Amino acid sequence: MRIIFTDHYESMSEEAAKIIAAQLWLKPDSVLGLATGSTPVMLYQKLIHLYETVGLDFSQATSFNLDEYVGLSPNDEQSYHRFMHENLFDHVNIRNERIFFPDGLADDAAAEGMRYEKAIEAAGGIDLQLLGIGRNAHIGFNEPADCFTRTTHKVALKGNTIAANARFFASEKDVPREAMSMGIGTIFQARHILLLASGAEKAQAVKDTWEGTITPAVPASILQLHPHVTLIVDREAGSLLTAKGKELA
């Protein structure tokens, strides 16, 4: 893992935008794995700015989102589908037929998981996977567990994840209890993984991920084994890293 230390959320977003822009410039038909949540919002704004000002081109790119809530239709205001359109897709020239999400309305979750895995494979695999991190070090919706999940699957959300995501809903009881999520194995197959963390509430998860034991109790810790991970932290998210952890960088 390579780690980039930045001062604050904006500089973290700036560094991440440079990496994604370089990916698209070097390989215009890149397959991107994208994330929702608060973390990538400013990064997406910066990508839109690059599209508007210097013609960053998404026309040949393909995107696969990490996850979607079970029971929400793509048009639902709280769906991740809608989030991505509002925060990125509607403002750049990515083509609709190259945008993929797990289907939160699928009757057969196992079949839907397989369909999503096959679609990623048919696209040639993910070149660059963007990730945020949960306070419990979840990635996608892969929560702390007894073993690392493999492929796209249905997951029951943990209480603290429901509580953390309640800010996007009218109340906590409106947060769906299940989601479809890429598995850790799906994420791990990406050629390059870009993990972003901002804010003091992510500091422990960053420390455990970067310096801790590799264990499914800390889902992101598996990334220590991946050959090409870039972790970008702001000052607060990197604040618990020890001198040893910093040396590893």
Ligand code: F6R
């Ligand atoms: C989002 C996702 C989640 C978030 C994580 C952090 O698609 O899969 O793993 O990246 O929950 O969320 P924020 O960025 O809101 O702190």
